[in-house]
Amino acid sequence: MSRQISLTQYLIEQQREHGHIPQELRLLIEIVARACKRIAIAVNKGALGDVLGTAGSENVQGEVQKKLDIIANEVLIEANEWGGHLAAMASEEMDGIYVVPNRYPQGEYLLLFDPLDGSSNIDVNVSIxxxxxxxxxxxxxxxxxxxxxxxxxxQQAAAGYCVYGPQSMLVLTVGDGVAVFTLDRETGSWVLTQEQVRIPEDTKEFAINMSNMRHWAPPVKRYIDECLAGSTGPRGRDFNMRWVASMVADVHRILTRGGVFLYPWDQREPDKPGKLRLMYEANPMAFIVEQAGGAAVNGSERIMNLQPSKLHERVAVALGSKNEVERIAAYHREAAQK
Ligand SMILES: O=P(O)(O)OC[C@H]1O[C@](O)(COP(=O)(O)O)[C@@H](O)[C@@H]1O
Ligand SMILES: [Mg+2]
Ligand SMILES: [Mg+2]
Known part of the structure; x- marks a missing residue:
């Protein structure tokens, strides 16, 4: 258990004592955290709040939107647009950028979000x-x-995620390690419950959607085949597998006990680099994972070095325990040289 301080106190420390963040960024993060609290409350109400099921619309990526996708998007926009710290926002659920309306003061920051990650898990009461x-x-x-x-x-100034699971947690980095806050429902505040999170460099646990195995590229197939071969294979040890199908939940497990998460390119849609979105899924998760001592690549390249060419760009992802991610990257480099 760490020091019992609130998110506000933690951010003030980051601003005043460590000089890591300016006041505007602190206030912006507090607004995002408040919005996430509202989303957590909506998620918890479930059928009682009429938030389950589909909304009957599609987003820019052609995915059917769930009611909670839209609710979470609106909560984030409404909470942030008048705060005065932002110039514009972008979201998985909006085609183009959302410029802060003229009636509100403009700030210098840009906020990107995946308002509701793991949409397929909403109606089955699994972490999102x-x-x-x-x-x-x-x-x-x-x-x-x-x-x-x-x-x-x-170039990210900050990144984070909230996981709405048995507990609601907010995981944050401002470039000074990773801190975890747990929502205290009685007081309504985010309380610091872990600081300077470290991901073990080695792991015996991988996360990948195995149903796509036949579509993978050779380096990914090689890595997973070797894990599956267990103690009788080249790795000389048995591996375990987990797949929640909510990136937040899979990444949170990796942050807690190590592991490696892969959503690779595959042959189903060869023109797309991957399924996950670079700017509001892969980049923030890569920032958090690196700040916790892990690594994040798209195959052979560091995700955070990639120059995006469009807002909703997709990317292949392998992240988590450093030594495993480096092994995956090495397999990709070897394959590229053949
Ligand atoms: O259903 P699949 O193909 O296993 O994909 C699961 C992946 O898709 C995602 O749900 C995509 O996120 P969204 O729910 O925001 O679209 C990831 O969270 C998750 O890792
Ligand atoms: Mg997502
Ligand atoms: Mg989403």
Whole structure:
């Protein structure tokens, strides 16, 4: 158990004592955290709050939207648009960027989010979450455009996720390690419950959707085949497998006890680099995982070095325990040399 301080106190420390974040970023993160609290409450109400089921619409990626996808998106927009710290927002659930309306003060930050991650788990009462990434608008040009968002993940000012599970937790990095806050429903505050999280460098647990095995590229197939071969194979030890199908829940497990998570490119849609979205899924998770001593690659390249070319760009992802991710990257490099 760590020091019993609130998210607000933690952020004030980061601002005043460590000088890691300016006041505007602190206030922006507090607003995002408040929005996540509202989403957590909606998730918990379930059928009582009429939040389950589909909304009957599709998002820009052609995915059927659930009611909670839309509710969570609206909560995040409404909470953040008047705060004065943002220039614009972007979301998995919106085609283009959402520029802060003129009636509100404009700030210098850009906020990206996957309002509801793991949508297929909403109706079956399995952990879901929210993922967010904060960038600073580069340059001092007036107005804001989609191009302002197209920055590599290494330029993130902050990133985090909330997992709505048996407990609601907020996991945050401002570039000074990773801190975990648990929602105290009696007081309504996010309380620090872990600091300086470290992901073990080695693991015996992998997470991948095995039903896609026949579609994978050779380096991914090789890595998983070797894990499956267990103590009689080249790895000389048995591996365990987990797949929640909510990236937040899979990443949270890895942050807690180690492991490796893969959503690789596959032959079902060869023109797409992967299923997950670079800017509001892979980048924020990569920032958190690296800050906890892990690694995140798209195959052979560090995810946070990738230069995005569009808002909803997709990417292959392998992240988690450092030594396993480096092994996966090495297999990709070897395959590319053949
Ligand atoms: O159903 P699959 O193909 O296993 O995909 C699961 C992956 O899709 C995602 O649900 C995508 O997120 P969304 O729910 O935000 O679309 C990830 O969270 C998860 O890792
Ligand atoms: Mg998602
Ligand atoms: Mg989503």
């Amino acid at each position: 979450g929210t993922i967010f990434s904060v960038l600073r608008k580069v340059g001092h040009s007036r107005g804001v455009a989609e191009e302002d968002f197209l920055q590599p993940g290494k």
